Amino acid sequence: MDFELILRVYPFFLEAAWVTIELSVLTTILGLICGALGAAARMSRSAILRAIGATYVSIFRGTPALIQLFIFYFGGPQIGIQLDAFEAGVIGLGVNIGAYMAETMRGAIQSVDKGQTEAARTLGMSRWETMRKVVLPQAMRMMIRPLGVNINALIKGTALVAAISVIELTYTAQRYIGSTYKPFEMFLLSGALYMIIIYVVGQGINWLDRKARIT
Amino acid sequence: MTSAFVEIKNAAKSFGKLQVLKDINLTVDRGQIVAIIGPSGSGKSTLLRAINELDPLTSGEVWLEGVQINRKLPHRQYEKHVNQVRQDIGMVFQHFNLFPHLTVRGNITLAPRMLKGLSEAEANKLAEEQLTKVGLLEKIDEYPSRLSGGQKQRVAIARALAMKPKVMLFDEATSALDPELVEEVNMVMKQLAEEHMTMIIVTHEMDFAASVCDRVLFMDQGVVVEEGPPSVIFKTPKEERTRNFLRKHLARNGG
Ligand SMILES: Nc1ncnc2c1ncn2[C@@H]1O[C@H](COP(=O)(O)OP(=O)(O)OP(=O)(O)O)[C@@H](O)[C@H]1O
Numbered sequence: 165m166d167f168e169l170i171l172r173v174y175p176f177f178l179e180a181a182w183v184t185i186e187l188s189v190l191t192t193i194l195g196l197i198c199g200a201l202g203a204a205a206r207m208s209r210s211a212i213l214r215a216i217g218a219t220y221v222s223i224f225r226g227t228p229a230l231i232q233l234f235i236f237y238f239g240g241p242q243i244g245i246q247l248d249a250f251e252a253g254v255i256g257l258g259v260n261i262g263a264y265m266a267e268t269m270r271g272a273i274q275s276v277d278k279g280q281t282e283a284a285r286t287l288g289m290s291r292w293e294t295m296r297k298v299v300l301p302q303a304m305r306m307m308i309r310p311l312g313v314n315i316n317a318l319i320k321g322t323a324l325v326a327a328i329s330v331i332e333l334t335y336t337a338q339r340y341i342g343s344t345y346k347p348f349e350m351f352l353l354s355g356a357l358y359m360i361i362i363y364v365v366g367q368g369i370n371w372l373d374r375k376a377r378i379t
Numbered sequence: 380m381t382s383a384f385v386e387i388k389n390a391a392k393s394f395g396k397l398q399v400l401k402d403i404n405l406t407v408d409r410g411q412i413v414a415i416i417g418p419s420g421s422g423k424s425t426l427l428r429a430i431n432e433l434d435p436l437t438s439g440e441v442w443l444e445g446v447q448i449n450r451k452l453p454h455r456q457y458e459k460h461v462n463q464v465r466q467d468i469g470m471v472f473q474h475f476n477l478f479p480h481l482t483v484r485g486n487i488t489l490a491p492r493m494l495k496g497l498s499e500a501e502a503n504k505l506a507e508e509q510l511t512k513v514g515l516l517e518k519i520d521e522y523p524s525r526l527s528g529g530q531k532q533r534v535a536i537a538r539a540l541a542m543k544p545k546v547m548l549f550d551e552a553t554s555a556l557d558p559e560l561v562e563e564v565n566m567v568m569k570q571l572a573e574e575h576m577t578m579i580i581v582t583h584e585m586d587f588a589a590s591v592c593d594r595v596l597f598m599d600q601g602v603v604v605e606e607g608p609p610s611v612i613f614k615t616p617k618e619e620r621t622r623n624f625l626r627k628h629l630a631r632n633g634g
C-alpha cells in the first residue's frame with residue numbers, strides 16, 4: 165500500500181468527490197420531479213396518461229442505464245440536442261432513477277388505506293383535495309425510506325458517467341491508475357469517498373424518517 | 380309533494396356479473412330513523428354506499444330533499460355535484476377511518492375549513508361544540524392513535540356532524556368495537572335520535588335497532604324482504620326468511 169501516493173493525490177479525489185456530490189444532488193432533484201410526474205401519470209384517470217406513465221417506467225427500468233446515458237450523450241447531437249458530458253449525465257441518470265422513484269411513490273400512495281379516501285370524499289372533499297390533505301401527507305412518510313434506497317442506488321450509479329468522461333470519482337481513479345499503475349490504492353480511495361457520501365446521505369434519510377414518525 | 384326526505388327508487392347494483400341490489404325502494408322521512416338488518420353479503424353496505432355515491436347504482440335513483448344525488452352528468456359537473464351533495468350526507472364507517480396524521484381537532488375542522496370557508500376561530504369553536512356533544516372535548520389535541528375504539532368512533536361521528544349533514548348513514552358503527560365500548564357509541568347515536576337527526580343505520584344489534592328506530596328493513600340477497608316498525612319485524616315478522624334470520628341471530632348471540 166502506497167500511502168505516500170494516496171496523500172499526494174487525495175486532493176484531486178476530493179475535487180472529484182465534489183463533482184459526484186453535485187451529480188447526485190441534481191440527479192436526485194430531477195429524479196424526484198420525473199418520479200412525481202410518472203407516478204401521477206400512472207395513477208391518472210386518463211388512459212392516455214396512464215399509458216405514457218407505464219411506457220416511461222418500463223423503458224427506463226427495462227434497459228441498462230449505461231445505454232440510456234449513451235443515447236443522451238452520443239445520440240443527442242444526431243437529433244440536434246447538444247449536451248456536455250455533465251448535463252447528459254444528470255439528465256440520463258435523473259430520468260432513469262425517476263422511473264424507479266415513480267414506482268416507489270405510486271406504491272406509497274396506493275398503500276394508504278382506501279378508507280381514508282372514502283372518509284374524505286364522504287365529507288365532500290374533491291379528489292385533489294383528498295390527495296393533498298389526506299393521502300399525500302400519509303404517503304410521504306411511507307416513501308422516505310424506499311426513496312432513500314433509490315437515492316443510494318443513484319449515488320452508486322453516478323459511477324457510470326465515467327464512461328462519458330465526466331471527471332467524477334470513478335473517472336478520476338481510472339485516470340490516476342493510467343499514470344501511477346496503482347489500481348488498488350486508487351480504487352480504494354475512490355471507494356472510501358463513495359462510502360462516506362453514502363453514509364452521510366443514509367444518516368440524513370434516517371433522520372428525516374424519524375422526524376416524520378413523531379406525531 | 381310527499382314528506383319523503385331520502386328516497387331510493389328502483390335501485391339496482393351489480394359488481395360485474397354479481398347483482399347485489401335488485402329493485403330496492405326506500406323512503407325515509409325527515410327525522411326518521413331506519414335500521415337495515417340482514418345476513419352478511421345481503422347488500423346492506425352497498426345500499427348505504429349508493430346513497431352518497433361511494434358505490435354508484437347501476438340503475439335507479441337516489442334523492443335527498445328534492446335533489447337527485449345520482450344525476451347523470453358530464454364528468455366535471457358530476458364531480459362538482461357529488462362533492463356538493465356529499466356535504467349533506469354524513470357517513471360513519473365500521474373502521475372509523477380517522478385521519479391518523481391529524482389531531483382530533485384537525486380531523487373535525489379539515490373539511491369545514493376547506494369546503495365551507497370557516498375561519499380558524501370558527502372551525503375551532505365548531506370542533507369544540509361537536510366534541511362536547513360526543514363527550515370528548517378533553518381529547519381535542521390528541522392524535523387518533525391515542526384513542527380507544529369507542530373514542531375514535533365518537534370522534535368520527537363528531538367529524539361527520541361538523542358538516543351539519545341533513546342525514547347520517549351508519550355502517551355497522553359498533554361492529555369493530557370491544558363489547559364494553561359499544562354502549563358509549565350507542566349513547567351518542569341515541570342522543571342524535573332525540574335531536575331528530577334523520578338516520579339510516581346498518582346494524583347487527585337488534586336491541587339497539589328496536590330501541591331507537593322507527594322502522595326496520597330486513598334485506599336478503601339484494602332485496603328488501605320485509606319492512607315495518609321494530610315491534611312487528613322483531614316480534615311478529617310475516618316472512619319465513621325474516622324469522623329464520625332472527626332465530627339464527629338470536630341463537631348466535633345467546634339472546
Ligand atoms: N367493490 C365490490 N366489488 C365486488 N363485489 C362487491 C364489492 N362490494 C361488495 N361486493 C359484494 O356485494 C355483496 C354485498 O356486499 P355488502 O358489503 O353490501 O353486504 P353486507 O350486507 O353489507 O354484508 P356484511 O354484513 O358482511 O357487511 C357481497 O357479495 C360482496 O361480496
Ligand SMILES: [Mg+2]
Nearest residue numbers: 423424425550
Ligand atoms: Mg356491510
